[in-house]
Amino acid sequence: MNVTCFKCGKAIPEINLGRQDSCESCGSATRCCRNCRHYDRSANNECREEQAGRQVDKEKGNFCEWFQPGVGGSIDGGPSKTDLKSAADALFKKKA
Numbered sequence: 189m190n191v192t193c194f195k196c197g198k199a200i201p202e203i204n205l206g207r208q209d210s211c212e213s214c215g216s217a218t219r220c221c222r223n224c225r226h227y228d229r230s231a232n233n234e235c236r237e238e239q240a241g242r243q244v245d246k247e248k249g250n251f252c253e254w255f256q257p258g259v260g261g262s263i264d265g266g267p268s269k270t271d272l273k274s275a276a277d278a279l280f281k282k283k284a
Contacts, residue, residue, distance in 0.1 A: 191257040194222035194247075205257055207249045221246035225258045 191200045198213040200223070209218045221227045226237040233242045240254040 191223065193218070194220075194258075200257075202257070207251060209249075216247060217249035219249050219255055221250070221252070223258055224252070224254075225256045226254060227258070 191202065191205070192198060193200055193211040193214060193216060195216040196211060196214040198211060200211060200218050204210075204212070205218050205223075207219045210216060211218055217223075221234065221243050224235075226235050226240065227246065228234060228236045232238075233240075234246060235243075235254075237254040240252055243250050243252060
C-alpha cells in the first residue's frame with residue numbers, strides 16, 4: 189500500500205497511521221480525514237462514508253472507525269483552500 193501525506197506528499201509507513209502519529213517530514217497528523225480514502229470535498233461533511241461521524245478539523249488526528257488510508261497519494265477531491273484563494277486573487281487583481 190502506497191500512502192502519502194496530504195500536506196507534503198512524502199510516503200507514510202503503514203505503521204505510522206495511528207491517531208497520535210504524525211508525518212516524519214512535515215509533522216502533520218497521519219490518521220486524519222485528509223489522508224482517508226473516504227475524504228471528498230464535494231460529499232456531505234466532506235466524507236463519502238455516510239455512517240461516519242462529522243469531523244470538524246479534517247487535518248487533525250481523530251478516532252473515526254471508518255478511516256482507511258488513501259492509496260496512491262492525497263485524495264482530496266480538488267485543490268486546497270489556499271490554492272483556490274490564490275487563483276481568485278490573481279483573477280480579480282486590480283489593474284493599475
